[in-house]
Amino acid sequence: xxxxxxxxxxxxxxxxxxxxxxxxxxxxxxxxxxxxxxxxxxxxxxxxxxxxxxxxxxxxxxxxxxxxxxxxxxxxxxxxxxxxxxxxxxxxxxxxxxxxxxxxxxxxxxxxxxxxxxxxxxxxxxxxxxxxxxxxxxxxxxxxxxxxxxxxxxxxxxxxxxxxxxxxxxxxxxxxxxxxxxxxxxxxxxxxxxxxxxxxxxxxxxxxxxxxxxxxxxxxxxxxxxxxxxxxxxxxxxxxxxxxxxxxxxxxxxxxxxxxxxxxxxxxxxxxxxxxxxxxxxxxxxxxxxxxxxxxxxxxxxxxxxxxxxxxxxxxxxxxxxxxxxxxxxxxxxxxxxxxxxxxxxxxxxxxxxxxxxxxxxxxxxxxxxxxxxxxxxxxxxxxxxxxxxxxxxxxxxxxxxxxxxxxxxxxxxxxxxxxxxxxxxxxxxxxxxxxxxxxxxxxxxxxxxxxxxxxxxxxxxxxxxxxxxxxxxxxxxxxxxxxxxxxxxxxxxxxxxxxxxxxxxxxxxxxxxx
Numbered sequence: 001x002x003x004x005x006x007x008x009x010x011x012x013x014x015x016x017x018x019x020x021x022x023x024x025x026x027x028x029x030x031x032x033x034x035x036x037x038x039x040x041x042x043x044x045x046x047x048x049x050x051x052x053x054x055x056x057x058x059x060x061x062x063x064x065x066x067x068x069x070x071x072x073x074x075x076x077x078x079x080x081x082x083x084x085x086x087x088x089x090x091x092x093x094x095x096x097x098x099x100x101x102x103x104x105x106x107x108x109x110x111x112x113x114x115x116x117x118x119x120x121x122x123x124x125x126x127x128x129x130x131x132x133x134x135x136x137x138x139x140x141x142x143x144x145x146x147x148x149x150x151x152x153x154x155x156x157x158x159x160x161x162x163x164x165x166x167x168x169x170x171x172x173x174x175x176x177x178x179x180x181x182x183x184x185x186x187x188x189x190x191x192x193x194x195x196x197x198x199x200x201x202x203x204x205x206x207x208x209x210x211x212x213x214x215x216x217x218x219x220x221x222x223x224x225x226x227x228x229x230x231x232x233x234x235x236x237x238x239x240x241x242x243x244x245x246x247x248x249x250x251x252x253x254x255x256x257x258x259x260x261x262x263x264x265x266x267x268x269x270x271x272x273x274x275x276x277x278x279x280x281x282x283x284x285x286x287x288x289x290x291x292x293x294x295x296x297x298x299x300x301x302x303x304x305x306x307x308x309x310x311x312x313x314x315x316x317x318x319x320x321x322x323x324x325x326x327x328x329x330x331x332x333x334x335x336x337x338x339x340x341x342x343x344x345x346x347x348x349x350x351x352x353x354x355x356x357x358x359x360x361x362x363x364x365x366x367x368x369x370x371x372x373x374x375x376x377x378x379x380x381x382x383x384x385x386x387x388x389x390x391x392x393x394x395x396x397x398x399x400x401x402x403x404x405x406x407x408x409x410x411x412x413x414x415x416x417x418x419x420x421x422x423x424x425x426x427x428x429x430x431x432x433x434x435x436x437x438x439x440x441x442x443x444x445x446x447x448x449x450x451x452x453x454x455x456x457x458x459x460x461x462x463x464x465x466x467x468x469x470x471x472x473x474x475x476x477x478x479x480x481x482x483x484x485x486x487x488x489x490x491x492x493x494x495x496x497x498x499x500x501x502x503x504x505x506x507x508x509x510x511x512x513x514x515x
Contacts, residue, residue, distance in 0.1 A: 020447075028122050032122060035119060041087065041102050041105050049079060050080075052067060052068070067080070068080060071102055071106060074139075075141035076106040076110045077106065079106075084099045100134075103137070104129075104130035104133040108129055112129075112133060113148065114149055115132065115151055115152050118155045124155050125159070128162060128163070132151055132162070136166065138174075138177065143173040146172065150166070151166050158386040161378075171333060172323045182336070188217065189218055191216050192215045193214050194214070220332070231259075235255075241255075304344060304346075305346050307346055327390070352371070352375060354437065355437065356411075357410055358410050361407060361409070362409060364409070366409075369414055370394055370414070373411060373414045376437055376454060379416065380392055381416055381452045382424075382452070395415045395417050397413050397432050397440065398433075428445055440453075458476065460474070
C-alpha cells in the first residue's frame with residue numbers, strides 16, 4: 001500500500017510514472033522522518049542541559065552520579081551523561097548508539113550550521129551528515145567552518161564523493177593534526193600472519209587447506225610500490241606461462257600470489273624480470289666452452305605518474321594549504337604526494353584550459369578532448385553515478401551521424417559513461433543533451449529530469465501544462481564557497497580563514513506559459 005492524501009492506493013494499481021513519483025516522494029518522506037528523529041533527540045538534549053550535580057540530593061559524580069558531559073566537538077553544549085538510557089528505550093536502540101547520534105546532531109546544529117540547513121531542507125541524507133560530523137569533530141569550531149561551507153556548497157555530489165571532499169577539507173583545515181595521524185599509523189605498520197583456527201584445514205567456507213593468509217600494513221607510498229612490483233612480476237609470469245594442458249589456465253590472482261612467493265627469493269625475482277630464466281626452470285648442467293656472459297643489472301619498466309596542478313584563489317592568496325587528490329587513494333598532504341612520486345617518472349601537465357574545445361570529423365574523440373572531459377566531470381556523468389574510474393566510454397551525447405555535418409566529435413559532444421550506463425542511454429528512450437562543457441541534462445523514459453555537472457546531480461522540477469506536457473523547468477538555488485578576504489586582516493601564522501556559502505538565485509526557464 002502507498003499513502004496519498006486522498007487515501008491508500010495499491011502499488012499494483014500504479015503505472016510506471018506513478019511508481020517513480022511514489023519512489024521520489026518516499027525518499028523525501030524517509031529523509032523527513034530521519035530529520036524529525038534528530039530534532040526530537042536535540043530537544044531531549046536541551047531538556048537535560050542543566051547540571052545534575054546542582055539538583056537537590058544529587059549523588060556526587062565521584063560516586064557515579066550523573067554529570068554534564070560534552071559529547072560533540074568544540075562549541076557544542078554539555079548534556080547530562082545518563083539521560084540517554086531512557087530515550088534509547090523509547091527509540092528501541094542502544095544507549096551508546098543513541099549518545100553517538102546525539103553527538104553528531106549537536107555537531108550539526110552548533111558547528112556545521114550550513115550542512116544542518118541542507119539536512120533540514122532534505123538535500124542531504126542524515127546518515128551522510130552524521131558521518132561528516134563524526135569525521136570533523138576533532139577540528140576546532142573555527143577550523144570546521146571550511147568543512148561546513150564546502151560540503152554545503154557541494155550537496156549534490158554522491159555520498160562517496162562528498163565524504164572524500166569533507167576528508168580533504170578536514171586535512172586542509174588542520175594539516176598538523178593529520179601529520180600526527182600519519183605518524184601514529186606508521187607506528188602500527190607491520191606484516192601479520194593470520195592464526196589458523198581449528199577446523200579450517202577442511203572447512204568448506206573460508207578454509208585454509210595449505211594456504212596461509214598474510215596481512216601487510218604499510219605506508220601508502222610503500223604499499224603502492226609493493227603492489228606495482230607484484231603486478232610487474234605477475235604480468236611477466238603470465239607472459240612466460242606455457243600451459244601443460246587445456247585446464248592449466250591460472251588466473252591473474254594466482255600469478256600475483258606466485259609473484260609474492262618469488263619475492264621471498266629476491267634473486268629469483270630479479271632473474272625473472274631480467275629475462276635470464278623462468279623461476280621454475282632447472283639450470284643446465286652440461287659443460288660448455290663458451291665464456292659466461294657478464295651478469296646484467298636488473299632492469300625495470302619505467303614507472304610513470306601524471307600530476308595535474310589545480311590552484312584555487314584561496315590557495316594563491318595564501319589562505320589555504322594545498323591538498324592533493326590521488327586516484328584510488330583519496331586526499332593527502334603534499335609531502336605524502338612527494339613520497340608517492342619519489343620512484344616515478346613525473347609527467348607534469350602544463351596548464352590545461354578547460355574552456356578550450358576541439359571538434360573533429362572522425363568518430364573517435366581526440367585524446368586531448370577526452371582528457372579535458374575527464375578533468376571537467378571527474379567521472380561518469382550518468383545521474384547520481386559514483387564511478388570515478390578512467391575506464392569509461394566516451395559517448396556522443398548527440399548520436400554520431402556518418403552522413404551528418406562535420407565537427408560532430410569533440411568537447412561539445414562528449415559524455416563519459418560506464419559501459420552499463422552507455423548501453424542504457426543507447427538502447428532505452430533516454431533523452432540527453434549537453435548543456436555546455438561538463439554539463440548534461442538527462443530525461444528518463446518516464447519524465448524524470450536531472451542535470452549533471454561537476455557539482456553532482458541536481459533534481460529538476462518540471463513545469464507542466466494541464467495536459468501534462470513539459471513546458472519549463474525550475475532549478476534549485478546553489479551555494480558557492482566564498483572566502484571572506486576582509487575577515488583576514490593582517491595575515492598571521494596559524495590564522496583560520498573565514499569561509500561562507502553565498503547563495504545563488506534559482507535559475508529557471510520556460511518554453512511556454514503556465515495557465
